[in-house]
Amino acid sequence: MKLISWIELPNLGDHRGSLVVVEANKSLPFEIKRLYYIFDSKPDTPRGFHAHHKLTQVAFCIQGKFKMVMDDGNEKQEVILDEPNKGLVIPSMVWHEMHDFSEDCIILVLADDYYNESDYIRNYDDFIKTLG
Ligand code: T46
Numbered sequence: 001m002k003l004i005s006w007i008e009l010p011n012l013g014d015h016r017g018s019l020v021v022v023e024a025n026k027s028l029p030f031e032i033k034r035l036y037y038i039f040d041s042k043p044d045t046p047r048g049f050h051a052h053h054k055l056t057q058v059a060f061c062i063q064g065k066f067k068m069v070m071d072d073g074n075e076k077q078e079v080i081l082d083e084p085n086k087g088l089v090i091p092s093m094v095w096h097e098m099h100d101f102s103e104d105c106i107i108l109v110l111a112d113d114y115y116n117e118s119d120y121i122r123n124y125d126d127f128i129k130t131l132g
Contacts, residue, residue: 003075003094007058007087020085022110028058028087030112037108041066041101048097050122053130057111058087064105069097073131081107095127 009027012019024032041047048068059068065082072094081088087110090096098107113119121127 001072001091003070003072003077004079005089007089009085009087011085018084028110030056032110033113034111034115035109036111037106038098039106041098041105041107043101043103045101046097046099049095049124050120051095051127051130052090052092053119053121054092055111055113055116055119056092057090057109059090060084060087060108060110062106062108064102066101066105066107067099069095069099071095071097073128093127093131095121095124 007028009020061081062084065080067078067080068088069078079088121130
């Protein structure tokens, strides 16, 4: 499986400004059951540091920028999110970390399931063990 994959949404903007649409099961390969947004992050305070057993998500940086580290246990890659219409797919069983937030960074995350803490693997050694 490819570690880094993007969902690019068309910008329907015009002279008035930009407009980007997300439609469940059309622009995304899943039904959206939850969305959340992250803002006021501190540039030097990373977050994430977990993988999900089952959850699939797509993260859009709708303002500013930040760095995502993605790690499937075999390969580790860093990507910059800085385009509001380009979403990074966060598949299940990928360790991910968010770093280097710009002051104005706003991240919108679309998820295919409700919040469930037992879906999180928050310890890296446990993540590697779970991969088997
Ligand atoms: C992820 C990355 C990209 C809830 O109660 N409901 C929710 O839907 C979420 C997302 C979080 N929470 C609680 C759990 C924690 O007590 O909010 C608190 C902060 O969450 P967390 O420390 O997991 O935040 P991040 O930024 O490390 O991770 C979040 C998502 O939780 C996670 O699924 O993939 O963003």
